[in-house]
Amino acid sequence: MISFSYINQTTEASGLKEIQLAESGLCGVFGRSGAGKTTLLRWLAGLIEKEGTIEAFGAVWQGLSGSLRVEARQVGYVPQESALFSHLTVAGNLALAKPFANAAVVEKAELLDVLMLEPLLDKPVTELSGGERQRVALARALLVNPRWLLLDEPLSAVDQVHRRVIGHYLKQLSARLPILLVSHSEQELGALCDHILLMDEGCLRAQGSPSELFSRPDLQISHRDSAASLLLAQMMEYDPVHHTQHLMVDGQPLEIPADKAVVTAAGETLPLRLMCRDIILSRDTLQGTSLRNGFSVTVIGIHSTAESQVLVRLQLAEQKLLARITERSAEELKIKLGDPIYAYVKAVSLVTSADVASLPAR
Numbered sequence: 504m505i506s507f508s509y510i511n512q513t514t515e516a517s518g519l520k521e522i523q524l525a526e527s528g529l530c531g532v533f534g535r536s537g538a539g540k541t542t543l544l545r546w547l548a549g550l551i552e553k554e555g556t557i558e559a560f561g562a563v564w565q566g567l568s569g570s571l572r573v574e575a576r577q578v579g580y581v582p583q584e585s586a587l588f589s590h591l592t593v594a595g596n597l598a599l600a601k602p603f604a605n606a607a608v609v610e611k612a613e614l615l616d617v618l619m620l621e622p623l624l625d626k627p628v629t630e631l632s633g634g635e636r637q638r639v640a641l642a643r644a645l646l647v648n649p650r651w652l653l654l655d656e657p658l659s660a661v662d663q664v665h666r667r668v669i670g671h672y673l674k675q676l677s678a679r680l681p682i683l684l685v686s687h688s689e690q691e692l693g694a695l696c697d698h699i700l701l702m703d704e705g706c707l708r709a710q711g712s713p714s715e716l717f718s719r720p721d722l723q724i725s726h727r728d729s730a731a732s733l734l735l736a737q738m739m740e741y742d743p744v745h746h747t748q749h750l751m752v753d754g755q756p757l758e759i760p761a762d763k764a765v766v767t768a769a770g771e772t773l774p775l776r777l778m779c780r781d782i783i784l785s786r787d788t789l790q791g792t793s794l795r796n797g798f799s800v801t802v803i804g805i806h807s808t809a810e811s812q813v814l815v816r817l818q819l820a821e822q823k824l825l826a827r828i829t830e831r832s833a834e835e836l837k838i839k840l841g842d843p844i845y846a847y848v849k850a851v852s853l854v855t856s857a858d859v860a861s862l863p864a865r
C-alpha cells in the first residue's frame with residue numbers, strides 16, 4: 504500500500520485528507536496548468552520538501568522522524584523536461600542508469616524494442632526530437648528497477664503512433680509496477696487509468712475513476728465550456744456499407760462514423776469523450792430525427808451553474824455521464840432525481856483520438 508497526505512498551507516482551499524493507492528496500477532494526476540501536479544510528484548520523489556506524510560512499500564518516507572532520502576525511495580522519476588546528459592549519446596545516457604537492488608522491472612532489450620530506441624543508440628541526445636528525448640528518459644527511469652514510476656507528462660511530445668504503443672505498454676507494466684502519470688489529456692487518462700487524482704490550487708481536490716470524476720457536477724472541471732464525460736465503449740462490428748462502427752456501452756448500443764474508431768478490433772475498448780453540452784435529454788425515445796444514439800439512463804444528480812444552466816448527472820449501468828442543459832429545459836422536462844430518461848448524442852460529435860484510440864479488452 505502507498506498512502507500519503509499532502510498539506511498545502513499556502514492556500515485556504517481544502518483538499519483530500521489521505522490518498523491510498525495499491526502497489527500496482529496506473530493512477531492519473533489531472534489538473535489545469537499551475538494546479539501543482541509537478542510539485543506533488545517532486546515531493547513524492549523526495550526532491551523537494553513539503554508538509555505531509557508518506558508511507559510506501561512498508562516504510563515511512565516522510566513522517567515525524569524526518570524524510571527518507573531520494574535514493575532510498577527507489578522511484579523512477581521522469582520530469583516534464585527530460586533531463587538527459589547532453590554531452591552523451593542515447594546509449595551513454597542509458598548506461599548511466601544505476602539499477603536499484605530490486606527485481607528487474609523490464610529487460611533492457613525489451614525496453615529498446617518497445618520504445619523504439621535501437622536506431623537512436625549512437626545519436627548524441629542534442630540531436631533528438633522532443634519525443635525521442637522523452638522515450639530515452641522513460642527508458643532510463645525504468646532501467647533503475649524502480650518500485651514506483653512517477654511520470655510527468657512523459658508522452659506530451661511523442662507522436663501519436665508511439666504514444667499509443669507506449670501507453671499500452673505502461674498499462675501492461677502497471678500490473679506489476681505502480682505508476683503515477685501526470686497528463687493534460689483527459690482521454691489519455693480515461694484510456695489508461697483506473698483511478699485519477701484531481702489537483703487544484705496546489706491541493707488534491709478529488710479522486711475517482713475517470714467516469715466518476717469527469718461526471719461530478721460539483722467540481723470546477725465540469726463547469727468549463729469544454730467539459731466532457733468519459734465513457735469506455737466495447738468495439739463490436741464494422742458496417743462496411745454505411746462505414747460505421749458499432750460499439751456497446753454498458754450493454755447499450757452505440758454507432759459512430761468508422762473514421763472515429765481509428766484502428767481498432769472487435770473486443771477492444773475505445774475511450775469516448777462526450778461533451779456535456781452536446782448531450783440531449785428526452786423523456787421519451789426520439790423518432791424522426793437524425794439522432795441514432797440514445798442511452799437509457801437514470802438521473803442521479805442535478806446541479807445549477809452560475810450561467811442559469813443545469814448539469815444533470817446520469818447513470819448508465821456502470822458508468823456516468825454529465826449533460827448540460829438550460830434551466831428552462833430542466834424545468835420543462837421536470838427533471839428529478841431518480842427519473843429514468845434518455846440521453847442522446849450526435850454520432851459525429853463524439854470525440855476519440857488516435858493516440859489513445861483503443862485498448863485491449865480488459
Ligand SMILES: Nc1ncnc2c1ncn2[C@@H]1O[C@H](COP(=O)(O)OP(=O)(O)OP(=O)(O)O)[C@@H](O)[C@H]1O
Pocket residue numbers: 510511512513534535536537538539540541542543553704705706
Ligand atoms: N503545495 C504547494 N505549495 C506551495 N506552492 C505550490 C504548491 N503546489 C504548487 N505550488 C506552486 O504553484 C506553481 C505551479 O505548480 P506546478 O508546476 O506544480 O503546477 P503544474 O500543475 O505541474 O503545472 P503545469 O501543468 O503547467 O506543468 C509553482 O510555482 C509551484 O511552486
